[in-house]
Structures are given as C-alpha cells and as structure tokens.
Amino acid sequence: MTDNDFTFVDARELDTAAAYRMVIGCVVPRPIAWVTTVDGRGCVNAAPFSSYNYVATTPPMLAINIASREGTEKDTARNIRETGEFVVNVATEASMEAMHACGENYAPGVSEAEALGIALLPSRLVKPPRIAVSPVQMECRIDQIITLGKGVNTLFIGEIIAFHLSPDIYDGKRVDSAKMRPVSRLGGPFYAGLGEIFHRPMLQRPPGGEGWVAPAAGVAVNTKNTS
Numbered sequence: 001m002t003d004n005d006f007t008f009v010d011a012r013e014l015d016t017a018a019a020y021r022m023v024i025g026c027v028v029p030r031p032i033a034w035v036t037t038v039d040g041r042g043c044v045n046a047a048p049f050s051s052y053n054y055v056a057t058t059p060p061m062l063a064i065n066i067a068s069r070e071g072t073e074k075d076t077a078r079n080i081r082e083t084g085e086f087v088v089n090v091a092t093e094a095s096m097e098a099m100h101a102c103g104e105n106y107a108p109g110v111s112e113a114e115a116l117g118i119a120l121l122p123s124r125l126v127k128p129p130r131i132a133v134s135p136v137q138m139e140c141r142i143d144q145i146i147t148l149g150k151g152v153n154t155l156f157i158g159e160i161i162a163f164h165l166s167p168d169i170y171d172g173k174r175v176d177s178a179k180m181r182p183v184s185r186l187g188g189p190f191y192a193g194l195g196e197i198f199h200r201p202m203l204q205r206p207p208g209g210e211g212w213v214a215p216a217a218g219v220a221v222n223t224k225n226t227s
Ligand SMILES: Cc1cc2nc3c(=O)[nH]c(=O)nc-3n(C[C@H](O)[C@H](O)[C@H](O)COP(=O)(O)O)c2cc1C
Pocket: 032, 045, 046, 047, 048, 049, 050, 051, 052, 065, 066, 067, 068, 074, 075, 076, 077, 099, 100, 102, 103, 104, 105, 106, 185
C-alpha cells in the first residue's frame, strides 16, 4: 500500500451531512448511552446516543455529544440543561429493539418510556428513573456543557454519582462485559455485538494495581498472537 492508494478527504471542506457520514463510519464501534431524563413536569424521556464515552475516573465522568435538530435542542439536551440530571443505561442485545425505537423523534412532553412500555426503576440520587432491562445504570449530575465547533453539537459532561449493577453481570468486583452483551453503533443503520474477545497481558498496572480475572465459562477468548 502506498500513499497514492489512500483517498484523501479534506475534512475542512465537508458540510455537516458529509462530515457526519464520514465520522460515524470511521469512529466505530461506538458504545450506546440510553439516556433517561425528566422534563419540568416529570415526563420521562428516553433516547439513545452513541457519540459517547467515559472521559474521567476521579471522579468518574462521561460525555455525550447531542446535536441540535433543525436548530432546536433535542428533548434530552433541554432536560439535562434544565434539571442538571440524567441516567445513562447501557444498551444491550436484550434491549436493542426498545433502545432503537427510542431514537424516533417523539414530540416534547411525550414519554418514549410510556409509549413503548419500557419498565423503569426509581433512581436514588437523581430524579430521572433507570431503565429496568439495562444491566448497568449510571446516575449522573451535569458537570459542564460545552458548545462545540459551529454550534450544531453540544457536549454534556456528567459526573457519575451512582452505579446500579445487575448481579447477572457484576460479581461484586468486576463487570463482565461478555455477560453484559452490550450493543454498539456502526456507520449507517448498523449495530454490532461484541464478537471475538482478545486477551493480552496488561502492560501497565491499572489504578489500584489489580489484574483481570478469567472470563465466564463458555466465553471464547483469543489468546493467540497472530502478528
Ligand atoms: C443508536 C443511536 C445512536 C444515536 N446517537 C446520537 C448521538 O450521539 N447524538 C445525537 O444527537 N443523536 C443521536 N441519535 C439520535 C437521537 O437518539 C434522536 O435524535 C432522538 O430522537 C433524540 O431524542 P430526544 O429528542 O427525546 O432527546 C442516535 C440514535 C440512535 C438510534
């Protein structure tokens, strides 16, 4: 492969749609935050966001980029701005259809959770409830709201103030991602599961210095060095 074989795209010349297509194709797989919020009247909103990741550990923080819709804020963005609170529920294979359906544009004041019959559980420290089917739910309080670039995108950085972990995926010490079966988002209308899991020894000690334990029985882990 030589330099001439590659397609060069000057990103500075892309319009919003082309840049979106390019970035969601290149940055894959993306975890999905299935976010619950409440509006001023207590109406529960649920929507998925894959421009999302954890961004800090001390304290634990995560960030979600929410784009505007025809120049106005999406319900999730408006609710977080108004209440300062949200819950991130991890989307899994078991909940993929309901999570995907929440991506539809419901009118403000209409609860996706109610419309789609999504079972909820109360949170402990924030008003937005948790999605019961999700094996990991994180209660968050907003830390910073940052308008990005030309103003289409806004980054919501939240501090995780509580984790709720199902015994199906948590043994009291570690979260078992193979058992969790998270779904991720690819470019276009595609999702992906975990696929093959590769194991390599840790090269640096993680915070706390502890290593990692063997995966659950029945989970295929590739330890072969193929390079
Ligand atoms: C899997 C998936 C991932 C999505 N990721 C994002 C995202 O990262 N940012 C965003 O603004 N919209 C994203 N969307 C679109 C929103 O979910 C959609 O606009 C939704 O209607 C917003 O709901 P709300 O107005 O109730 O907040 C995604 C949709 C799906 C199905």
